[in-house]
Amino acid sequence: MIYDRILIRYGEISTKGRNRNKFIDKLRKSVRLTLSDFPNAVIESDRDRMYVLLNGEDGNEVASRLKKVFGIQSFSLAIKVEKDLEKMKAAALNLFSRLYREGQTFKITAKRSDKKFELDTNEINHEFGGHLLKNIPGLMVDVRNPDINLQIEVRSEAVYLSAETIPGAAGLPVGSSGKAMLMLSGGIDSPVAGYLSMKRGLDVEGVHFFSPPFTSDRARQKVIDLSKKLAEIGGQFTLHIVPFTEIQQSIHKQVPANYTMTTTRRLMLQITDRLREKHGGLAIITGESLGQVASQTLESMYAINEVTSTPIIRPLITMDKTDIMGIAREIETLEISNLPYEDCCTVFVPSSPKTKPKLEKVQHFESFFDFEPLIEKAVNNTETLTINPGMEQSLLEDDLF
Numbered sequence: 082m083i084y085d086r087i088l089i090r091y092g093e094i095s096t097k098g099r100n101r102n103k104f105i106d107k108l109r110k111s112v113r114l115t116l117s118d119f120p121n122a123v124i125e126s127d128r129d130r131m132y133v134l135l136n137g138e139d140g141n142e143v144a145s146r147l148k149k150v151f152g153i154q155s156f157s158l159a160i161k162v163e164k165d166l167e168k169m170k171a172a173a174l175n176l177f178s179r180l181y182r183e184g185q186t187f188k189i190t191a192k193r194s195d196k197k198f199e200l201d202t203n204e205i206n207h208e209f210g211g212h213l214l215k216n217i218p219g220l221m222v223d224v225r226n227p228d229i230n231l232q233i234e235v236r237s238e239a240v241y242l243s244a245e246t247i248p249g250a251a252g253l254p255v256g257s258s259g260k261a262m263l264m265l266s267g268g269i270d271s272p273v274a275g276y277l278s279m280k281r282g283l284d285v286e287g288v289h290f291f292s293p294p295f296t297s298d299r300a301r302q303k304v305i306d307l308s309k310k311l312a313e314i315g316g317q318f319t320l321h322i323v324p325f326t327e328i329q330q331s332i333h334k335q336v337p338a339n340y341t342m343t344t345t346r347r348l349m350l351q352i353t354d355r356l357r358e359k360h361g362g363l364a365i366i367t368g369e370s371l372g373q374v375a376s377q378t379l380e381s382m383y384a385i386n387e388v389t390s391t392p393i394i395r396p397l398i399t400m401d402k403t404d405i406m407g408i409a410r411e412i413e414t415l416e417i418s419n420l421p422y423e424d425c426c427t428v429f430v431p432s433s434p435k436t437k438p439k440l441e442k443v444q445h446f447e448s449f450f451d452f453e454p455l456i457e458k459a460v461n462n463t464e465t466l467t468i469n470p471g472m473e474q475s476l477l478e479d480d481l482f
């Protein structure tokens with residue numbers, strides 16, 4: 082590996098005033114988590130920059146992890162050099178020679194935050210450009226569209242050499258906006274909703290309802306696999322798995338068939354809200370998209386939402402399915418979501434759910450039965466898993482081999 086470090090540029094964080102340190106701390110935490118299996122990597126940060134010192138770890142692999150971390154505007158593999166002109170020139174030539182392939186063009190882009198340095202940016206460009214031209218026969222300058230853009234950044238503490246600026250995932254560092262519970266099904270939409278929420282800095286915990294034996298272990302594993310993808314993005318992911326069989330059976334006994342879907346969703350929301358309270362969240366996220374299915378009409382949302390005043394975040398509400406699928410493909414959840422294992426809602430889905438349920442009616446139907454003890458029991462028996470990005474065992478792998 083030519084490079085000894087990765088230089089990370091902050092995104093929107095850099096516009097934060099007094100909260101800046103808090104944001105930088107969260108970003109540091111995200112970077113540390115995604116790089117937890119690179120034990121030699123050391124993270125350093127200051128007000129303007131973060132550095133990952135590679136200490137022998139593979140820079141390209143570290144870079145591919147960093148691409149997914151929110152709060153990073155861009156980053157570059159870099160070399161730190163002492164602020165000594167001769168040493169800088171030697172290092173620049175060494176780096177350049179290792180990147181250069183015959184026939185390629187180049188330019189130098191100098192930046193100087195240390196105004197006391199002996200050369201200004203123009204002089205750096207000339208000095209280093211000349212040095213490379215003199216030492217590499219046939220090398221040509223192209224300032225508009227160079228194959229290699231060697232960046233020389235002179236800062237107060239040292240000089241950094243790099244040749245490529247890689248775009249980061251932008252957004253805000255995970256956790257900088259507080260915590261919310263994501264209602265995570267095995268479908269296409271909810272993982273995307275989770276991803277978009279994480280991108281705006283939310284610390285997201287998943288809540289999944291499952292109904293054994295009507296839903297299988299494979300359906301459960303599917304949600305764990307989706308969580309793993311979200312863990313790759315957030316560094317770690319907590320998944321709460323709620324046993325829902327008894328409640329679904331009671332709903333089907335108590336509520337007329339065309340209202341079971343509405344009541345089911347109301348109970349899911351209530352349980353998610355209890356878990357939210359228990360784990361210190363301030364909002365609930367769903368993958369709902371307006372008009373997509375019976376439960377996602379405005380009338381349905383109105384009847385379902387009535388059980389809580391907790392803010393419900395619906396990142397996909399105005400998005401088209403094809404756009405949602407595009408994001409799912411990008412974050413590599415689509416393939417998992419498309420696996421055919423049944424979800425608790427599909428197993429119990431009535432043949433004709435009300436698309437325009439009336440709130441008074443659903444309240445009336447629910448009034449004949451006390452769901453409270455069942456809600457409490459479900460919350461108490463909820464299983465909580467901590468999912469790490471590197472965790473093995475997955476359905477896709479199962480299917481392949």
Ligand code: ATP
Nearest residue numbers: 264265266268269270271288289290367368369376
């Ligand atoms: P998805 O693709 O996310 O499953 P969907 O288009 O299938 O969404 P619904 O089945 O109506 O739509 O679900 C709407 C939302 O309700 C989901 O996006 C998810 O947030 C939540 N939800 C549905 N089923 C479950 C479940 N078994 N556990 C947790 N949340 C669920």
Ligand code: MG
Nearest residue numbers: 266267268424
């Ligand atoms: Mg679904």
